[in-house]
Amino acid sequence: MESPSRRNVLMAGGALGALGALTAAAPAQASSLWTWSPKGSVAGAGEGADPKWVWDEVADPLVASLIDRGDVPKVNDLLKTWTKNGQALPAGLPADLRDFIEEARKLPSWADHGKLATAFEFNQKRGLYLGVTYGFASGMMSTAIPKEARAVYYSKGGADMKDRITKTAKLGYDIGTEKAFEPDGEMIVTCVKTRLAHAGVRHLLPQSPAWTKVADEQVPISQADMMVTWHSLPTTVMQNLVKWKVPIPAAESTAFLHSWQVTAHMLGILDEYIPNSWDEANAQAKQVLTPILAPTPEGIKLADILLNLGSVIDGGILTKGVLGALTRFLLGDEIAGWLKIQREPVWDTLITTLWPPFIAVREGILDLTKAPKELREIYWAFDEILRQAALFFLSEAQYPISIQIPTTNRPA
Numbered sequence: 001m002e003s004p005s006r007r008n009v010l011m012a013g014g015a016l017g018a019l020g021a022l023t024a025a026a027p028a029q030a031s032s033l034w035t036w037s038p039k040g041s042v043a044g045a046g047e048g049a050d051p052k053w054v055w056d057e058v059a060d061p062l063v064a065s066l067i068d069r070g071d072v073p074k075v076n077d078l079l080k081t082w083t084k085n086g087q088a089l090p091a092g093l094p095a096d097l098r099d100f101i102e103e104a105r106k107l108p109s110w111a112d113h114g115k116l117a118t119a120f121e122f123n124q125k126r127g128l129y130l131g132v133t134y135g136f137a138s139g140m141m142s143t144a145i146p147k148e149a150r151a152v153y154y155s156k157g158g159a160d161m162k163d164r165i166t167k168t169a170k171l172g173y174d175i176g177t178e179k180a181f182e183p184d185g186e187m188i189v190t191c192v193k194t195r196l197a198h199a200g201v202r203h204l205l206p207q208s209p210a211w212t213k214v215a216d217e218q219v220p221i222s223q224a225d226m227m228v229t230w231h232s233l234p235t236t237v238m239q240n241l242v243k244w245k246v247p248i249p250a251a252e253s254t255a256f257l258h259s260w261q262v263t264a265h266m267l268g269i270l271d272e273y274i275p276n277s278w279d280e281a282n283a284q285a286k287q288v289l290t291p292i293l294a295p296t297p298e299g300i301k302l303a304d305i306l307l308n309l310g311s312v313i314d315g316g317i318l319t320k321g322v323l324g325a326l327t328r329f330l331l332g333d334e335i336a337g338w339l340k341i342q343r344e345p346v347w348d349t350l351i352t353t354l355w356p357p358f359i360a361v362r363e364g365i366l367d368l369t370k371a372p373k374e375l376r377e378i379y380w381a382f383d384e385i386l387r388q389a390a391l392f393f394l395s396e397a398q399y400p401i402s403i404q405i406p407t408t409n410r411p412a
């Protein structure tokens with residue numbers, strides 16, 4: 001089998017990370033009290049309002065109005081041609097939307113292009129680990145984030161998870177590219193389109209009888225929800241890399257965080273909620289992410305669909321068992337149990353046993369060249385499985401993808 005290129009691995013990382021973002025829904029358990037101080041944010045100050053009651057006060061009324069006045073199909077069509085950060089907007093957009101996008105596409109004053117360039121180096125070097133963790137830590141975790149799981153399940157995209165993943169994959173891919181936030185890149189466009197899609201979901205989901213029955217709030221995707229999902233991505237990924245003792249220079253670690261801080265801002269998360277350091281991110285995640293993780297019927301169904309997609313798409317080594325075992329390894333027995341992931345005696349043991357030497361060989365700590373042939377073969381088979389896992393939805397992410405504003409919920 002041809003070995004996947006770095007670009008492909010990065011793309012797959014994005015695709016899988018996208019899972020995290022895409023499986024967002026409403027918690028079965030009460031959410032925790034907001035006490036995190038804005039002093040620890042990139043803004044350094046703020047009102048400290050509970051983000052559970054803050055949404056997107058600029059995008060939400062605008063998109064609600066676009067939907068209500070029937071402009072969305074035309075807008076989605078026009079925006080397909082807007083792909084590069086530095087590209088002029090297409091002619092014919094409604095004036096209020098044009099004004100919004102011109103404002104929303106501006107990077108924050110604190111964006112640091114040097115750090116963003118270092119983040120690319122990190123993504124290049126760590127593509128495989130990022131692919132696996134975005135997919136099987138962040139992505140699968142999203143099905144255990146109740147608000148995210150429910151919002152995704154009852155929105156239009158919930159009825160076609162393959163399409164959903166493909167679209168969400170775009171964000172995870174774009175953030176890892178060389179010019180992500182530069183005029184030639186596409187990440188700003190992707191973030192702004194996602195911000196519009198989220199505003200559409202905020203307007204539409206409250207009209208879904210199925211969603212309102214299970215939701216514990218009137219409007220989905222609050223700033224708190226967005227930070228929860230954000231932590232399921234970079235914070236969770238970095239926690240795993242640290243746990244595995246992957247050596248990461250401080251500058252690269254900070255740069256990776258920075259690329260996600262800028263992403264948060266571009267998605268419409270207020271600066272006063274975006275952590276300014278890994279310490280602050282870990283503290284906030286402990287408060288907002290860990291306590292809300294819980295199973296929901298919707299999350300269990302989504303997890304099952306996702307694990308089945310591997311074999312449908314690949315038809316090869318990525319069986320449901322392998323993907324389930326990877327999920328169990330990365331998220332632990334409790335979450336795997338919630339998601340009703342079957343135990344896989346062979347794969348569970350293999351992954352747990354092979355992971356430490358796999359990292360050690362990749363990091364140059366363990367030399368396998370003199371090891372018995374059988375051992376080397378097992379190692380390379382494992383390496384291949386992880387590459388395939390990281391490439392999960394690659395083929396789907398290759399054609400031009402345009403994130404769209406939805407006009408409906410999941411069909412009943």
Ligand code: HEM
Nearest residue numbers: 021024025147148151155156157167168171225226229230
């Ligand atoms: C759409 C990313 C937070 C629910 C999307 C899309 C992306 C994305 C890239 C476009 C893909 C598509 O249209 O299918 C993110 C990121 C987040 C985040 C990076 C946080 C950092 C959330 C949260 C929720 C959520 C917190 C719910 C609580 C949804 C839904 C859609 C969507 C329902 C539209 C699905 C559809 O109808 O097609 N998100 N998201 N997202 N997101 Fe998020």
